[in-house]
Amino acid sequence: MPSANRRSNTRLAVAAAAVTLALVGGFFLWRFIAEAGMAQQPWFSGYADVTVDPPYDLAGTGMPDSRNVTLAFVVADSSQPCAPSWGNAYSLDAARDALNLEQRISELKSDGGAIAVSFGGSVNTELAVACQDPVQLQAAYRSVVERYSPSTIDFDIEGDALLNGPAGERRAEAVAALQKEKDGWGGGLDVWLTLPASPRGLTDDGIAVVDQMLAAGVDLAGVNIMTMNYGSSRGPSQSMLDAAVAAADSTHDQLSISYQRVGTNLSSQEIWSKMGLTPMIGVNDLPGEVFGLDAAGGLNSYALQKGIQRVSMWSLNRDRECTAAAADGQASHVCSGVQQEPGQFAKALAAGFEGKLR
Template sequence: MKTNPKRLGVLGALTAALLAAGGTLGATAMEVSGPRAAAPQGAVEKLAGAPYLYLGWGDPQDATTVMSKTGVSAFTMAFMLSSGGCTPAWDGQRPLTGGVDERTIDAIKAAGGQVQISFGGWSGNKLGPSCSSPEEFAGAVQQVIDAHGPDVVDFDIENTDELEDYAVQDRILQGIAIVKENNPGVQAVVTIPTSISGPGGAGARLVTRAAELGTPIDNYTVMTFDFGGSDMVADTISAARGLKDQLKAAHGWSDAEAYAHTGISGMNGVSDVGEITTPEQWTQIRDWANENGLTRFAYWAVNRDRGCEGGGVTSSCSGIAQEDLAFTRITAGF
């Protein structure tokens, strides 16, 4: 049975464990000192709750049916990868246009919905290492924007090839700046792993480095799962507060400004390391995010938003007793 592709394999578990423990990674020559560039200021657009929908995995739910049943108006479509070199393709193998992904995006838009497109994730060949320069990386992203017109581009930077290789991390951050310059109406999000106290190691470095480079990132989202939590409400809030404090330190923002650049991406039901998030807990997390002015709210994944019990993580259900589409209905309330 195929497991969660965002956290596939032993290496992924070891990486998550290191970050959860607050481990650090050695600096490289790509890290430079010097004054930080001015951080982007101004109002940040609150994004509609947008759970991940992955058409290359398990038994994906029909997007427009989900919209009509739950009231959700946006999806984060996963994952845009490399099909060889710096050429983007859905899941690294489905065509950029003309396939099920394009048909789904067109249907979502026709139904009045919005689309976020996620680059990266855990498994597969990433564009960050495959593109040779920030300009080439930005060009690959531009192909996707031109093809699908997303409201948001989400850079899910968690695999060691992108997160822990600081030359690649810098390439992505510099590429995002080019993308934003060329597409000021498209929101740029980075999604990164976290410990219960906030991003650690390479994730913390990304937050600081983005500020140093002046990369205009609209939202930093922490993946609040696979960090060994015991109380998923308290631990998720703790992780988000940790990110908020890092953003304050990096940019000189107030609490409100930092929260306005913060997002949460959870995992419904049973996580890869056995944590359990129930619909009741997800509601509490959503309400806290709304009350504190966070601007992105997502979870992995709509594919799993069905009830089942036992058997651990599967591609088509949450591993807990729940009403079908319960997490999506809750997310629609963000």
């Protein structure tokens, strides 16, 4: 039989071990809860076109309380296909000097805001299309991430870039490697795809882009659909809001199948939490398509009801009334083309989406 001292020492050792386990377990439980809570917190981040004149005021009062901004668009420099640029108009250094971009970002972050960076867009050339060297492509993406330190990057893939399968493979491999690097640094990197959609959902080429990313091992934070510019895919009696809801419902089902193809079975709610919606506010690019404030409120309610993770809009630069009617009803880069107060679309779409970008 053990002595009293040995029994006492044993009790102390057991108690110490129990405390240690409790502390360690508590830490991991806290971390799990914190990370889960962060992941589940829906967020709004409107796009700001970096190259539009006048520059969007990142410190402006028209921004939602979350103060998240998605800066657009990083593309290939037409004279150096593996060099990133802002809109093929400014090198990263030129944007620092001419647009004071880094100082503006710093001030936004100091005021509690955060940024995401979006690559691609509807004009110019996405880096993976122009840069055919996988090592240089990864270096180009890395240079942007290291320079601006976003927690979230977004790939707006449309037009010719959407049809370019080899570019999609290069992009997916480079992003997977970069995400793995970032995880190794302890920072993590959320990756979103932004893709065109019709009321029938993603196109076959859009689904292929999702599949490429998943097959390459990219941990996709989500797929954000562009609920805009539907053309003939929108029925004659279908409103812009109805078309957006139909596009989201269809995309939800398509994403479930994409994840199943890589052996991941997600619940319906898990799929909704990996989706984003981005309307083009006011007058769209195609004739007869106008996304008004009532539609913005309706889309916000739908997104909250479904548990959608992200709402964005194109664009923050346009979130104000035009000083004069846009010629022939054409969409403007700097105003919405509808009657509104400054920042009114962002306020309507952001309601309830109070999460912060990491």
